[in-house]
Amino acid sequence: MKRVYLVLIMLIMITLAACQKEHDTEMRIVSLIPSNTEIVSELGLFDSLVMVTVSDDFPDMVKSDDITKIDTFNFDVEKVIAEKPTHIVSHESINDGISSEIERVKKATGAKVLVVADATSIEDVFRDIETVGNFLGKSQEADDVVERLEAEFTEFKESIEPKTKQRAVVFLSPTPEIYTVGRDTFISSLLKGAGMVNVFSDLKGYPVVSNESLVKHEPQVAINLTDMSDKDFRDMLKSTPGLKSLDITDLGNQCTPDVNLVSRPGPRIIQGMKSLAECFNDEN
Incomplete structure (x- = not known):
């Protein structure tokens, strides 16, 4: 009987040691x-x-x-x-x-x-x-x-391929010092994935662009990634000299997506693309 107790005690000690090691x-x-x-x-x-x-x-x-x-x-x-x-x-x-x-x-x-x-x-x-x-x-x-x-991305691309590619500009900051996204950036890759064309793909990184350059690049849609409200963003575009001739001054051509979805390179990447594509659907 004493031997049985010793065996049981040894087993308990081994188990406790294993648990402690796992904890450590x-x-x-x-x-x-x-x-x-x-x-x-x-x-x-x-x-x-x-x-x-x-x-x-x-x-x-x-x-x-x-x-x-x-x-x-x-x-x-x-x-x-x-x-x-x-x-x-x-x-x-x-x-x-x-x-x-x-x-x-x-x-x-x-x-x-x-x-x-x-x-x-x-x-x-x-x-x-x-x-x-x-x-x-x-x-x-x-x-x-x-x-x-990858499977979700393939399915999503097939769903948007027949649609016309819209020329988009991303606002990271308000006028007059407009920070936007150029090529070789995560957000630009999302635009492409969402079936859009980044009008400033001729620039690299996160450049500052002028009102004149914005007019010259003729964007059709504007994506608001500033901290401005929809109303303030709309008012800014309408009141900025030289932009009145652009399509982006129309309310239906403006969008404020979830900034976290479109700026974080992680597993919600397809959701980010979808949110951009849905910004300017046929119902707008």
């Missing part, structure tokens, strides 16, 4: 940009997120007080260390400004760090999903997500 190696993920958070969540690892940014708002559960928030423009190294991260998912667009801080966190915690490359095309988004999946041990899940998105 629990994945604790810090995401430093909203698009990364969306990718991590889509891979089924939302419950492993211990820190996201103050800008994160999707999925809705990310707003919970149970997840610590950080302002990447005021990076608090000690706050990140306190979360004992095992994995940090950063991004090329912000990493230069916080690379030394991330290195300090890495040395203090032993966390693995991934810097996700900037996406300038739909294919780049698929690549980034695969990269994050590989980094977090979710390669198969990433493959499944990409396969689903």
